[in-house]
Amino acid sequence: MKVGFIGLGNMGLPIAHNLLRAGHQLTVYNRTRSKAEALASAGAQVANSLGEACQSGMVMTMLADDRALEEVALGDGGIVDALARGGIHLSLSTISTALSRRLTQEHTLRGQIFIASPVFGRPDAAEAARLVVVAAGPLEAIERVRPLLAAVSRKVFVIGSEQYAANAFKLAGNFLIASVLESLSEAFALARKSGVEPAQFLEILNGSLFQSPVYEIYGKIIVEGKFSPPGFALRLGLKDLRLVLSAAEEAAVPMPLASAIRDHFVSGVARGWGDLDWAALAKVVAEDAGLQAL
């Protein structure tokens, strides 16, 4: 399929590569043009403007935060302005439910279609086309873009027609992962100061009880203290928790665990660890217990 692609960060770039590999015709646009040009050798066309990236009537966005997507989609000459009536905007970013609602409204006003299809997975999963997609929006339109989603993921779930629900789903999911970070961090601190070896603790508990790759991966990062380079930076974790709490406030849901995790991320930034992997939450918890990080 012909499709525009905007946002070539450490998630967007491997996703774009996989779309090209799957035979789709990409017109890529990136604020920093050099990143877009790097894709030309892989077969992408480089757009000179947002408008050009929308010309095929179908455009995917993978941006870092609300602000970036807002600018690209709602700014002057942005997607909402540039996309033809009937065009589709397929948004892969993790954004607020509020922005998702607003994009739905703005696109709908112009006879355009907005699909929220946030993805689960770290950069290595993006490279391996092993992301998990959770999509919501007009169902017929989702079927049309399915080949694009399939090309970058191991699984595509369609959860309904209300776009913001997919964003809430993604945020709730990220919250669950962050909860694993927090609970492992606290359990490891208790273990270490009680004569239990964290690596063995993790191996036994995950081997016999949790049996989960999420515990395996993050537990290992913490036990080995390998917070750099980050798969997902702590300051982005903070951003996500902010979005979780904001979605929760809109829906009138108190989430004390989310609040506690957010406080630890804020402390992590205050200690200068915003660019470490978000598993460095464990460093905050360890220091609070008078320990050196592992």
Next chain:
Amino acid sequence: MKVGFIGLGNMGLPIAHNLLRAGHQLTVYNRTRSKAEALASAGAQVANSLGEACQSGMVMTMLADDRALEEVALGDGGIVDALARGGIHLSLSTISTALSRRLTQEHTLRGQIFIASPVFGRPDAAEAARLVVVAAGPLEAIERVRPLLAAVSRKVFVIGSEQYAANAFKLAGNFLIASVLESLSEAFALARKSGVEPAQFLEILNGSLFQSPVYEIYGKIIVEGKFSPPGFALRLGLKDLRLVLSAAEEAAVPMPLASAIRDHFVSGVARGWGDLDWAALAKVVAEDAGLQAL
């Protein structure tokens, strides 16, 4: 092997049955004698006193809390008094690290051996002899009792010679499970109030990401609202969190997530749900969000 067995509650009873099935000769003692007699038909001898249960020089205990074990082990005519020099006390209960240290000391003073070997698993796992045992104590003694532990479990881990570390391990493990309850409860509340169906949320996230039986089992209990009969009662969950926080205070480890969970268990008791399954934590979180429990 010949062994005494004390404590025939909803965990102790199936464990005792499995020991009998494996061919061990049990002398059982229970405060409520009728429960002990029910085991007689399965081949157990019924002891008239704690002392009788200790006569073989080896005794296992599976009691509900610190207080019960303290009375049985350290009270007048208790295990510490009754056990011969060189005898072994094998404790399966989830108890405080403080009591574990004290039992270690008292037994050692009398030339007896204390082994802490708390178990992971709910009553159905106990019945299926599928518990997971984490043992600590004199290593040679642990080897001697291994056939007993093997008869009731699918896995026995020996983590060292310091008894209290096994209890800290068990508490840290229970904390991790309780953290799953809390995080699922909050995520479900957010999902429900944002148009996401909790059952589908669980299926997708656990199917594609967590892949964990712990999330599967507890997620299902919450989604189906089946909190009764309890596999593990909420008031016991509260007790465990109290032990976690007490071990953490001894070790000078702040655990804000453990504190938040404890607060919710306290609220669950205040709302009259102490005898429901500890997954009823989700009812507390749901009500706080203005929702009916699922």
Next chain:
Amino acid sequence: MKVGFIGLGNMGLPIAHNLLRAGHQLTVYNRTRSKAEALASAGAQVANSLGEACQSGMVMTMLADDRALEEVALGDGGIVDALARGGIHLSLSTISTALSRRLTQEHTLRGQIFIASPVFGRPDAAEAARLVVVAAGPLEAIERVRPLLAAVSRKVFVIGSEQYAANAFKLAGNFLIASVLESLSEAFALARKSGVEPAQFLEILNGSLFQSPVYEIYGKIIVEGKFSPPGFALRLGLKDLRLVLSAAEEAAVPMPLASAIRDHFVSGVARGWGDLDWAALAKVVAEDAGLQAL
């Protein structure tokens, strides 16, 4: 002095009255025109547009939240557009530090002066001209507007030239008051369930130790359960805590107590108490303890 006044809610209206009483010439503007007209009989001129309210070169705003002030100040034909070079915008609202920074920048760009002068006090203090003002901005400009501030308050404090610091001050102050609500709520719940009479508890502790009107006023509201009509609505309390946490996140300051209070306000809204006085936080805490509110 000649001054425009925008925002005639339950704080703005008594403030405007006091300015008129002190002999200032007010041109008032309100989105709902009838509220402005009600002030005409007290001597105010009614503006037909925001622009008219800015004609004197000096304008005060007292609006409910960021969004309202943003619209009035930064929207098409708003204050920033309408005010002459050298004009002063005196903002009394409780707003985010982020918006304060942005207003400072926009006004400065146009050669206008922005003064942040948020006020402490409930509507009855506004009526009695007994507010406390905390102002920041160009010091010479603050001296020029001092008669206006003096006319509505019992005390004016100038804390420096950085506008956003006055807003941070106000937010930190509101956080301290909210902390009194939370701590009294928890203490009362413990007292009630331990056989201590809350009214006596308050009388003794405040009479002998705290000796504070803040404890006196809010303690009494809680003990008497008089949450309606609200002096300051719970949903505005939630808004303020959101601003506190947002200012704290900008400054990289974890505030777990602020997070806990915010969670309780969210729960209050979920239970349908958003329009009660923010002291109804005590109802949330009481219900969580299985109590009826006092």
Next chain:
Amino acid sequence: MKVGFIGLGNMGLPIAHNLLRAGHQLTVYNRTRSKAEALASAGAQVANSLGEACQSGMVMTMLADDRALEEVALGDGGIVDALARGGIHLSLSTISTALSRRLTQEHTLRGQIFIASPVFGRPDAAEAARLVVVAAGPLEAIERVRPLLAAVSRKVFVIGSEQYAANAFKLAGNFLIASVLESLSEAFALARKSGVEPAQFLEILNGSLFQSPVYEIYGKIIVEGKFSPPGFALRLGLKDLRLVLSAAEEAAVPMPLASAIRDHFVSGVARGWGDLDWAALAKVVAEDAGLQAL
């Protein structure tokens, strides 16, 4: 009056002095005998045993924690054993509601009278005989001991006949004070990182709003960073919060703010600040925000 006095720590010693000054005949006992002997020159008799201190039929205790009082009152040859039928035990210590209940029961069983009369005030208030006493127990007995209580305090409040309620009152009161510490700590951290000077912040807010000596005293300690010598050590603050949470758990009252404060005290101990004043909570909060303590 003739009265025994047990416990000559930094609170007990000035209290005993004031009793002597008021003309009461004290027989003092202390584990470390030298401390008792120091009082001899002020007119006290030095007891060789707990029993001797109980001979007058009336004994006051001022001990550091549950454990110390438990040993002195319930140990072999302790107060419960030594006091005559009809004798009075007047307990000034801050203890758990559980121990208060147990002492009530044990004394009552022996026809003795237990009065719980915990005190508010730091060592300087004890020296100045300016403590505040909150008493509960048999009312007629309280009237008999009133001269003793009056001699050490500026105010004596009798709140009822249930002893443990006075202990719950004291714990709830200490919780309120600790809440001031936590809220000031967080507000100061936000202020400092937002360009607001903490000393000015305190002066304005307490001068104009709170007007409370509690905010004045503790605010000043924090602003000046004078955490040593401690008026009340952080590790005792931790003990009190543990007692608060334990009383709250007995009464089924969730207290999330108390939990958050406790977590910070635990962290303070972990960082090696257990012997600083409990206002050093502010150091924990400041470090978590990436600041040096003031």
